[in-house]
Amino acid sequence: MSSHLGQLFRISTFGESHGGGVGVVIDGCPPMIPLTEADLQIELDRRRPGQSEVTTPRNEADQCEILSGTFEGKTLGSPIAVLVRNKDHRPEAYSEMSEKYRPSHADYTYDAKYGIRNWQGGGRSSARETIGRVAAAAVAKKVLEHFCPGIETLAWVKTIQDIEANVDPLAVTAADIESNIVRTGDRTIADTMIERIKEVRSEGNSIGGIIEAVVRGCPPGLGEPVFDRLEADLAKAMLSLPATKGFEVGSGFDGTLLKGSEHNDHFYMEDDKVRTKTNRSGGVQGGISNGEPILFRVAFKPTATIMSSQPTVSKEMEDTELKGRGRHDACVLPRAVPMVEAMTNLILCDHLLRHRAICGGIID
Amino acid sequence: MSSHLGQLFRISTFGESHGGGVGVVIDGCPPMIPLTEADLQIELDRRRPGQSEVTTPRNEADQCEILSGTFEGKTLGSPIAVLVRNKDHRPEAYSEMSEKYRPSHADYTYDAKYGIRNWQGGGRSSARETIGRVAAAAVAKKVLEHFCPGIETLAWVKTIQDIEANVDPLAVTAADIESNIVRTGDRTIADTMIERIKEVRSEGNSIGGIIEAVVRGCPPGLGEPVFDRLEADLAKAMLSLPATKGFEVGSGFDGTLLKGSEHNDHFYMEDDKVRTKTNRSGGVQGGISNGEPILFRVAFKPTATIMSSQPTVSKEMEDTELKGRGRHDACVLPRAVPMVEAMTNLILCDHLLRHRAICGGIID
Amino acid sequence: MSSHLGQLFRISTFGESHGGGVGVVIDGCPPMIPLTEADLQIELDRRRPGQSEVTTPRNEADQCEILSGTFEGKTLGSPIAVLVRNKDHRPEAYSEMSEKYRPSHADYTYDAKYGIRNWQGGGRSSARETIGRVAAAAVAKKVLEHFCPGIETLAWVKTIQDIEANVDPLAVTAADIESNIVRTGDRTIADTMIERIKEVRSEGNSIGGIIEAVVRGCPPGLGEPVFDRLEADLAKAMLSLPATKGFEVGSGFDGTLLKGSEHNDHFYMEDDKVRTKTNRSGGVQGGISNGEPILFRVAFKPTATIMSSQPTVSKEMEDTELKGRGRHDACVLPRAVPMVEAMTNLILCDHLLRHRAICGGIID
């Protein structure tokens, strides 16, 4: 099970949804970066269950402890281990799942691969696994801010099912996004989205949608041809999040409808800076950031757990039925917003260090 | 520049579009796999320029030489080095590009990152770089066939701009795809696509489209949660191909419009095999293949090189204009079909070896 | 700070000698291996301070907790996180060390590299860091025993300063080694060694020596040419232990005095098994185990901390003097024996999984 990410800013996450706890070890963090548990907690609180009426009622405080790697409020350059204890266990809600495979969950494939599975709450395929990522990304964010002042990663809910928000990626603020519990950047549509989620949840059903993200203030030069292109690493990072089904950068799938003459981004000088008139490239050319905002979108399917009975098979390889139980998000997107930001910052931070190694300092 | 891919089946590609040659070193190939240069050449011929009237007229035979790693027609377990010499150099076509940045190409970002650039034909950002990938993937294909008899990866052109092919992923054959020079699986639409490409090329313009792919006969168990999910590694692999802007697996972006009750794939027993009634998961659940066909799509933007004059900036940071020259594909998709298959096979082969390491043999 | 080891059986250690705790995350452990905290504790107890009259009096129970990766007494294939809390803090013993560099310690180089240092007890350069290694190696040992029944790694104190033990690597047992607190395999010399350590400690001084190790029952085929030869990975593993200054395998440095005709190990058949008459190769040929016992030796310098005043420099770059304080081993070797075994098992386990990946099963 590959729970390692990053070449230089390397993270190793651990933990099942039920058991001693979840967390992460970060190896490769530069020394002398100011860091406290509060820096991590603020991001964990955005991710935690039970935070609002559109998220699962499972209630976890998700208080983190930094076990190592800091001293007197600064990073040491040594591994930073972070632990969050599991608290609100209700394994009994999952007992039926020890015998039957939940449709469109990872139950069957885990068993097929490993021959064993912690069936209490989904084990490692639980969204709880993302705690380690979000904690590590809070550290990555501090590193990015230290070396690239002004860089900012923001994600927001772009669509819930067919409800689409109108958000300007160049102008939207963190406050806009946090102003509503669904975390869309468009306050006028937030209530409509919230109503839809509540409605679907009351039916015992679930829905998905699209999250959009931007990185503003990213210097040119991050990303490495050939295989570790910035957009390739972002694609991998996003598709590693639970429930994701698609990724597109810049013009994306719609860009396939344009001709080259319509799609190309013309360069021009703005003062002493190279800019592009349009940004269909999405801030990345040849796998390397070009200084324009990095823009991408991630598709999330409807949550697999629904409260109606569905056909499935048992561990004994017999046809059967299973009805969802437990406490789940009817729509993962509000809580996935900080996860998308987290994965983005992890990738950017790793590429920042890689750039320093090979090419030296950052271009301003 | 990260030209390494794979954890166990590890490839290192090298070479600029102009210079001594391009190629790859494969480390981690199992021993005793039958392999000859002909196995590689058949795939390289599908990728090579000048192969048909819808590809660039640059004419390269792209004859490969295996320098090491085989003995009496079998792999040794030692590194397999493959070299393809560059032949049809015309660096003079690129002289203007040494001074001006081509819009939506990698010229500016390479200079911003590295401070130096082989401007002769795009250097490492040339499609010529993919020769090493295709050669390595021909080896990966042999390994897959050795350990998973019956596995088959196929890709085809699904759309050219707004022209859409009707292809059944469960039934389409390699012969169907190779029966037409645009490499769509739908013979009834091939001529329309070919006409569109010719028309756009005659305008000095370019177009893109979508490639769809399937892996049939993939055993359950390939892929590793958390970060190296099969779909995550496929997403990265695809987005590492030149001109790609998006990736979706299974239901993809359209899946965001469905409710959970509509999206879930119900399990059932077919003889002694676990199957799903539908396949919106795209053959992957929890990051691990479930034995159903793996299905995904990749968006390719229109080629950046067009034959009309476009605004841009010079190396001296002054506004200027540049008109495309050189020999280029007006549409990369026909030649990208073998590249998509290649990247798929590289990822599958690596995960096959990883599965053997941790979990032992393959499930039949 | 690179706290990662292994390509497939990958461990990430964390923790300073003072702070929340120390531990390890193991990623890549095969599923279904029986494992409990008791399996780890038995090895940690051999490593812990305060265990006997020849080790440091710092008293740490070093009780471990498995935070994740097991379920009902078996490994899940998911990351195994292990935590050991720090208990017996006495940072005040180190206050002078915040200002002055201890001779032949890592204080100066850590400051030179990172610009910051957890001066409380040596931070990450403390022997306490090896807890994570020993815990991870206890898991590696279980994996080895599962896949290679009969394999056994043993290490013992071969010399303390000029006192040399007489040990037969083919016959020595774990019980022989554990029968005396200095952990030599030669009971007749143990008391002499213990007396020497006590004598040197009473002078406030310190001593070193050589640890010898054997792996018996290792199947042929482990290790990978070219760079990851088994002896190369063992050499790295041993030199990564604190206080080590040398490594030799088989005939070692003395082998340089022989002629080829005297050094070569002649093959012969013993029943249906290929054997060698002598074992100057040390069980490894061409970087790959040949089925003979793997034999090597590791040199440990005298502990750097001594209780007399020594010239040194301060953080302010001024000449000064420093007298050792704190609780330290006058001789690290008795506690280094389980560390040498641990590093050996980590390397063997990683190569076992690598062998399965590329070459399949193990040769019996």
Place this chain on the structure above:
Amino acid sequence: MSSHLGQLFRISTFGESHGGGVGVVIDGCPPMIPLTEADLQIELDRRRPGQSEVTTPRNEADQCEILSGTFEGKTLGSPIAVLVRNKDHRPEAYSEMSEKYRPSHADYTYDAKYGIRNWQGGGRSSARETIGRVAAAAVAKKVLEHFCPGIETLAWVKTIQDIEANVDPLAVTAADIESNIVRTGDRTIADTMIERIKEVRSEGNSIGGIIEAVVRGCPPGLGEPVFDRLEADLAKAMLSLPATKGFEVGSGFDGTLLKGSEHNDHFYMEDDKVRTKTNRSGGVQGGISNGEPILFRVAFKPTATIMSSQPTVSKEMEDTELKGRGRHDACVLPRAVPMVEAMTNLILCDHLLRHRAICGGIID
């Protein structure tokens, strides 16, 4: 077969002793470093067979070709591929070895592991494999000189069997070492060593010895605790060279005889620089270079190929005899000197880039 080395300055070597050729791909070389084929050839010439009367008469010009990664005499930041064709094939000298295992060679273990072996000249276990290392290291040397002006790595023959040279590591020059064909730094003993090698060769026998090395002008800060300590990575690099049996740094095995009070290196200020009075640490403390000369020794066993008949077994697992044939070095040390320097520079260069990534620039 792991033919990859390095985390950032990553090399992949390839090639058997008989076949198309041998070489290397270097990924991760910084851009803008002056580099030509002549820079590589000068080191390859020191390694090549047939260079003097104490080396094998196999005559290979070993002319290298840089296939990619440079442009107008400078590195591009893209992969640098280097190819050396094999020329002087005499596979017929090896035909008997296709059937019988040479004692103390890798023949048996390769067959045991891979089930196949290129028996023509030793395949990948041939010293010819080191060509890729030496070529890559010539690039590493240029990078080191670029970023750490004044850094210098030198190795020399310290002993041939029991003949010991008297060399001052602080004063010896490259010219001293190259002044004699045995490559010892002590001109007074060179002829004695040469005579011994000739004498042993005339007997059809072989001998070994010890190579000593120094890195002068290495800045403090290179190397990473915990696992990738500078001495640990050097140990691995050295033990990955054919015929090596031991490694020691600083005081080494002899240091185990001293007490702490005799072994510790006292710090003092020399102008504004922290120095140590003695250098038993060998220039590395806590795994990090401290600015003092890095000092180590490597043991090489006598060459396994000797011209007398020896007992061995056949592929068919029967006892038999084999007499050495082919052209071989009776003593590898003169040609191993540039290999030891090469491996050192590869490790230093990788750690230099790693240091830049995490800690920024180099301390002067």
